[in-house]
Structures are given as C-alpha cells and as structure tokens.
Amino acid sequence: MDRFRMIFQYFQSSSESVMNGVCGLLALASVKMYTSFDFSCPCLPQYNMAYGLGIMLVPPVILFLCGLILNRQSLVMLEEWRRPQGRRKKDLAVIRYMCSSIMQRAMVAPVVWIVVTLLDGKCLICAFSGSMDPEKFVGFANVSTVQVQQLLAKVPCKDDELMRNNTSRKAVSRYLRCWSQVLGWSILLILIIAAFLARWLRPCFNQATLLQARHWSNYIDIEQKIFEETCCEHSQLFAHKCILHFFESMRQEIKLHSFSLPKEGEGAEGEEDHLQGITDQDQVNKLLKMWYYEKPPLDVSQAAPT
Amino acid sequence: MDKFRMIFQFFQSNQESFMNGICGIMALASTQMYSAFDFNCPCLPHYNLAYGLGILLVPPFILFLLGFVLNNNISMLAEEWRRPQGQRGKDPAVLRYMFCSMAQRAMIAPAVWVSVTLLDGKCITCAFCTSVPLDTLGNASHPQLSQGEVQRVLARIPCKEIYTGQQLIANEVAVRYLRCISQALGWCFVLLMTTLAFLVRSLRPCFSQAAFLKSRYWSHYIDIERKLFDETCAEHARSFAKVCIQQFFEGMSKDLVAARCHLPRKAPADAGEAAEKLLGITDWGTMNMALKSWHRCKPPLHLHPPALSTGNGWAGEGQPPKHPSAPRRETAAYYSWV
Numbered sequence: 001m002d003r004f005r006m007i008f009q010y011f012q013s014s015s016e017s018v019m020n021g022v023c024g025l026l027a028l029a030s031v032k033m034y035t036s037f038d039f040s041c042p043c044l045p046q047y048n049m050a051y052g053l054g055i056m057l058v059p060p061v062i063l064f065l066c067g068l069i070l071n072r073q074s075l076v077m078l079e080e081w082r083r084p085q086g087r088r089k090k091d092l093a094v095i096r097y098m099c100s101s102i103m104q105r106a107m108v109a110p111v112v113w114i115v116v117t118l119l120d121g122k123c124l125i126c127a128f129s130g131s132m133d134p135e136k137f138v139g140f141a142n143v144s145t146v147q148v149q150q151l152l153a154k155v156p157c158k159d160d161e162l163m164r165n166n167t168s169r170k171a172v173s174r175y176l177r178c179w180s181q182v183l184g185w186s187i188l189l190i191l192i193i194a195a196f197l198a199r200w201l202r203p204c205f206n207q208a209t210l211l212q213a214r215h216w217s218n219y220i221d222i223e224q225k226i227f228e229e230t231c232c233e234h235s236q237l238f239a240h241k242c243i244l245h246f247f248e249s250m251r252q253e254i255k256l257h258s259f260s261l262p263k264e265g266e267g268a269e270g271e272e273d274h275l276q277g278i279t280d281q282d283q284v285n286k287l288l289k290m291w292y293y294e295k296p297p298l299d300v301s302q303a304a305p306t
Numbered sequence: 307m308d309k310f311r312m313i314f315q316f317f318q319s320n321q322e323s324f325m326n327g328i329c330g331i332m333a334l335a336s337t338q339m340y341s342a343f344d345f346n347c348p349c350l351p352h353y354n355l356a357y358g359l360g361i362l363l364v365p366p367f368i369l370f371l372l373g374f375v376l377n378n379n380i381s382m383l384a385e386e387w388r389r390p391q392g393q394r395g396k397d398p399a400v401l402r403y404m405f406c407s408m409a410q411r412a413m414i415a416p417a418v419w420v421s422v423t424l425l426d427g428k429c430i431t432c433a434f435c436t437s438v439p440l441d442t443l444g445n446a447s448h449p450q451l452s453q454g455e456v457q458r459v460l461a462r463i464p465c466k467e468i469y470t471g472q473q474l475i476a477n478e479v480a481v482r483y484l485r486c487i488s489q490a491l492g493w494c495f496v497l498l499m500t501t502l503a504f505l506v507r508s509l510r511p512c513f514s515q516a517a518f519l520k521s522r523y524w525s526h527y528i529d530i531e532r533k534l535f536d537e538t539c540a541e542h543a544r545s546f547a548k549v550c551i552q553q554f555f556e557g558m559s560k561d562l563v564a565a566r567c568h569l570p571r572k573a574p575a576d577a578g579e580a581a582e583k584l585l586g587i588t589d590w591g592t593m594n595m596a597l598k599s600w601h602r603c604k605p606p607l608h609l610h611p612p613a614l615s616t617g618n619g620w621a622g623e624g625q626p627p628k629h630p631s632a633p634r635r636e637t638a639a640y641y642s643w644v
Contacts, residue, residue: 079601086603119343167468171349174465178348178357185364192371199375203385215539222540223547227600230551230585234593237584298590 015073015221019105022070026109030063034116041126041156045149048156052127056117060110067106074102076221094220097213111191118184121177122156129155132172139168241300249296250287251277322526325377325411332376332415336369340422347432347464351457354464358433362423366416373412379404382532400528403521417499424492427485428464434484435463443483444475546609552585554605558596559586 042051068074077098080090117123134140134148143151154160155172163169202210254277278284348357374380383404386396423429436457451459451474459471463480471477510518563586587593 083604084602087606088604121344121346170468174346174348177346178353181346182357182360185360189364189368192368192375195375196371199380200384203381204388207385207388215543218540219543219547222543223550226544226547227551234585234587299588301588
C-alpha cells in the first residue's frame with residue numbers, strides 16, 4: 001500500500017493540503033451517500049413537499065457542520081478569537097482570513113449534495129408535483145379538485161397501479177425533472193463564476209494584507225502544534241522522573257523494613273539499575289498496590305536520586 | 307509501486323506538469339459526468355431547443371472555468387499583473403504566455419464534453435427534432451395539421467413512449483437522421499480541434515522562438531520563486547514558533563522562582579539534556595499555571611536577542627521583527643531580464 005502512503009504523505013505535507021484532502025473526501029462521501037440513499041417519496045398531498053425539501057436541505061446542513069468539525073483550523077481560529085489579549089495583539093485580518101478559508105472548505109460538500117440532488121431530479125419531482133397546474137396536462141384536466149391533488153401527489157410513485165402507464169404522469173415527471181436539472185446546472189454555473197472571479201480579482205485588492213494574514217494564520221497553526229509537541233515531550237520526561245522517584249522511595253522503604261543489605265557490585269550493574277532494587281514477588285506486589293492506592297505527588301523538583 | 311511514485315513526483319515537479327495531470331483527470335471526469343447524467347428531454351416545442359443547447363454548451367463553460375479555478379497559476383498571474391513595479395520590471399510577454407498556457411489546458415475538458423455529447427447524439431436530437439425536413443423524410447400521405455400541432459408532434463420524437471406522429475414521420479427515421487448529423491458534427495469537431503492543436507504545436511517554432519523560450523523560462527521562474535518563498539516563510543514560522551515557546555517557558559519558570567523567593571536552584575549534577583528539556587517546570591501547579599498562562603496571556607511576537615545567542619540546542623533563527631509583517635526575503639542575486 002505504498003501508493004496510499006505516498007498520497008497520504010502528500011496531503012500531510014502542509015495543513016492546507018490536509019484540509020483540501022478532507023474537503024475532497026467529504027464531497028466524495030456526499031455523492032456516495034446520495035447514491036446509496038433509498039429515496040422513497042410518500043406520495044401523499046401534504047407530506048410530499050416536506051419530504052422532498054427535507055431531503056434536499058437537511059443533509060447539506062449536516063455535511064456543513066461535519067466540515068466545520070473535521071477541520072482542525074476551526075478550533076485554532078476559535079481559540080485565537082476568544083483568547084484574552086494578554087501580551088500579544090489580536091489581528092482581526094488573520095481571524096477573518098481563517099474564518100473565510102474554513103467556510104469555503106466546509107461549503108463544498110453541501111453544495112455537491114444540492115447539485116447532485118437537483119441534477120437527479122427526484123427531490124424536486126416529489127416536492128412540487130402537487131403544485132403543478134393540472135390544466136396543462138391532458139390526463140388531469142377534467143378531474144375534480146380533490147382527486148386531482150391526490151393524483152398529482154402520486155406522480156413520483158411510478159409503481160402505483162393508477163399511475164403505472166399514465167402518460168400524463170410521465171409528462172409531469174419529465175417537466176419537473178427538466179426544471180430541476182436546469183436549476184442544478186444554473187447553480188453550478190453561478191458558483192463557478194463566483195469562484196473564478198474571487199480567484200482572479202483577489203490579488204487586485206490588498207494583496208499585501210492577504211500575504212500577511214496567510215502567513216500569520218499559518219504561524220498560529222504551527223505554533224499550536226509545536227506547543228503540543230513540547231508539552232508531550234515534557235510530560236514524557238516528567239512521567240519518567242516521577243516514576244523513578246516512586247521506585248526509589250519504594251526501594252528505600254523496603255530497605256528500611258526488611259533489613260536486607262543491597263547486593264553490591266554483583267552481576268551486571270545495568271540489570272541492577274533496571275530492577276530498581278525490587279527483586280522478589282512480594283516486593284513487586286507491594287509496589288503495584290502502592291501505585292494504585294497511593295499515587296506519588298506530581299512534583300519532581302527534588303533532585304533525582306540516582 | 308516505484309513507477310507510481312515516479313509518475314507522481316514527475317507531475318509534482320512543477321506547476322505545469324501538475325496542471326497536465328489535473329487536466330487529464332478533468333477530461334476523464336467530464337466523460338464520467340456525462341455518462342452519469344440522466345439526459346431528460348422535455349419533449350415540448352420551445353423547451354427542447356433551450357434544453358438541448360443548454361446541455362451542450364453550459365457544462366463546457368463550467369468545466370472551462372473550473373480549469374482556471376483549479377489552476378494555482380491564475381492567482382499568480384493576477385498578482386504579477388497587478389503588482390507595483392518596484393525594483394523589478396514587468397514583462398507582458400510572460401503574462402501572455404502564462405495566460406495562454408492556462409487557457410489551453412482549461413480547454414481540454416470542455417472539448418471532451420462537447421465531442422462526447424455530439425457523438426452520443428441525444429442533445430442534437432432533442433434540440434433539433436422540430437426542424438426535421440418533413441418534405442424529404444415525412445410520409446407521403448399525412449393528415450393536414452396546423453403548424454402548432456406539427457411542432458408539438460415533432461417535439462415528442464425523442465420521447466419514444468409518447469410519440470404519436472407515426473403517420474407524419476416514422477420515429478426511427480427521424481432519430482437516425484438527427485443522430486447521423488450529430489455524429490458527423492462530432493467527428494468534424496474532433497478533427498478540427500486536433501488539427502488546431504497540431505498546427506499550434508508545429509508552427510510555433512517558426513515564430514519568435516527565442517522570445518517564446520524567454521517567456522517560458524521566466525514564467526517557470528516566477529512559479530518556482532513563489533513556491534520557495536512560501537517554503538521559506540513556513541520554515542521561518544517554525545523556527546520562530548520554537549524559539550517563542552522556549553522563551554515562554556523560560557519566562558514562566560523565572561517568574562515562578564521570583565514569586566516563591568526560592569534561591570535559584572543549581573542544576574543537579576546529572577542535569578544534562580533531561581533537566582533542560584523539563585524547561586524548569588517540575589510540578590503540577592507550575593504546569594497548570596503554564597497552560598493557563600498560554601491561553602490567557604500569549605507571549606508577544608517578539609523574540610529576545612540574548613536568548614538566541616546561547617546554544618540551547620534549538621536552532622532558532624527568528625530575528626525580532628518590529629511589527630508582524632511578512633518576514634524578510636532571503637537575499638538572492640537578481641538577474642536582469644536576459
């Protein structure tokens with residue numbers, strides 16, 4: 001799986017690449033989710049619109065929130081926004097830059113869902129079949145109002161006995177699908193034009209400020225990572241010292257209680273060090289019990305005993 | 307997977323190669339999109355033309371703009387275009403070269419979409435079914451219908467299941483006719499595009515080859531320079547952060563020592579690296595205070611010069627900047643435009 005490791009490394013190379021990778025994965029996941037979702041329109045007059053619009057609009061909100069959650073930079077941005085000023089000034093341009101980059105990446109998966117939904121057409125057919133004008137379609141023109149509503153509501157259900165071979169149903173379905181696809185392509189076109197203009201025109205406005213904001217937002221990210229790494233290293237050493245202290249204090253206690261002289265200079269010194277003077281089953285049991293019932297204090301300021 | 311790694315690295319080597327890769331992926335994606343898209347002709351007189359031509363022309367436009375959006379060079383081009391002259395002259399030939407190379411790559415996916423659409427035939431059938439020549443293809447004995455009726459009947463040609471005009475013109479005949487025209491158009495389009503590409507490639511060395519080589523070199527240079535600048539800034543930010551954090555911990559432990567009025571502890575005999583790495587923080591309370599202080603009172607973005615001269619084992623190179631502006635560029639010899 002060398003290939004995956006390489007792709008993984010490429011995306012890990014900078015935090016922006018990681019975010020782009022997550023963004024792309026979410027978009028693919030949203031397409032996969034849509035294709036595996038079993039859309040089933042209720043075909044009842046009041047429920048159709050709610051179901052259709054619900055399927056079209058609720059998953060995008062969920063995907064947007066997922067995009068925000070999975071993005072590490074949103075936590076960094078929130079922290080930078082809410083921290084007290086202290087000795088370091090806060091630069092609003094940096095916070096704005098981070099916010100806009102997070103929002104842009106989080107918007108990709110919801111937009112993909114909405115566009116795929118519209119291009120497929122089932123949601124809109126389900127939601128708006130009841131709002132069609134029956135006069136336009138031959139099969140529904142001379143039916144009473146109540147019945148026509150019910151018939152129109154059944155249009156999305158191809159397998160219903162009434163509707164199976166109804167040409168007017170197919171006409172309504174085709175009409176709505178056509179509009180749905182037109183809407184989908186239009187939304188895609190507008191968004192792409194907006195993205196193109198944003199990329200093209202951005203260097204025309206405040207390019208220097210943008211470079212600064214980008215640099216310092218990167219810096220904040222790197223600083224946070226290095227701080228966490230430093231803390232990790234520190235806790236390793238701290239833990240090591242703490243445990244050494246504990247073993248030493250146990251050894252001293254055992255020496256006091258058991259009157260056995262420590263063996264001097266026999267055998268390899270290295271092995272003795274590792275054994276920390278604890279050399280039989282009872283001692284080990286006692287040590288383990290102490291470790292559980294009386295953990296040592298978090299304080300290694302005394303000089304480490306050798 | 308050594309081969310794959312080599313290919314990957316080759317594409318990564320510069321922006322142009324990377325864009326070639328993206329370009330190929332987009333072309334494949336456009337064929338995939340077309341086959342996944344469910345073409346749904348409305349079969350109504352005025353809607354057919356709009357829908358058919360829309361599907362033929364709008365997605366290529368979207369793909370073309372997408373090709374620009376995905377290309378990082380576009381912001382580089384705009385930046386180079388709008389920057390103040392400063393100490394470096396601007397060469398419009400370089401800008402033109404960059405724009406042309408971007409546009410050429412962005413044209414591939416739309417051309418693929420248009421070719422696939424025309425060769426498949428559904429779009430043209432949908433758009434032009436109402437213009438089928440009834441005199442030559444229609445049945446000799448057909449009922450006299452008004453113009454509107456005829457249009458409505460013909461509009462249903464793509465929708466076989468509701469087509470009612472068998473006496474007017476056989477569905478098969480009309481579809482085959484339109485498909486034939488569509489495929490002919492498709493092949494002509496492919497031929498035209500390929501011929502254009504061939505001419506552009508083969509005739510270019512005949513015109514101002516020297517100027518072309520110059521523009522290509524300097525456009526690659528601008529790309530590489532920008533990448534190196536970004537990498538240098540990232541390196542600088544790393545070093546800056548390391549020294550800043552180190553000074554923060556040192557400052558913390560000094561404060562605590564002062565506050566508790568302890569005598570400064572002499573480093574124990576076996577200090578070495580471990581005690582240094584403990585950064586003077588040796589108990590729970592101190593660590594908590596350090597973490598709280600990190601959040602409540604972040605250190606200023608200002609490194610102290612004296613700390614940098616003591617070899618602490620951390621290669622800090624951050625010079626104290628006067629204000630949080632972009633760091634200095636590494637000085638390099640600028641060659642004048644050759």
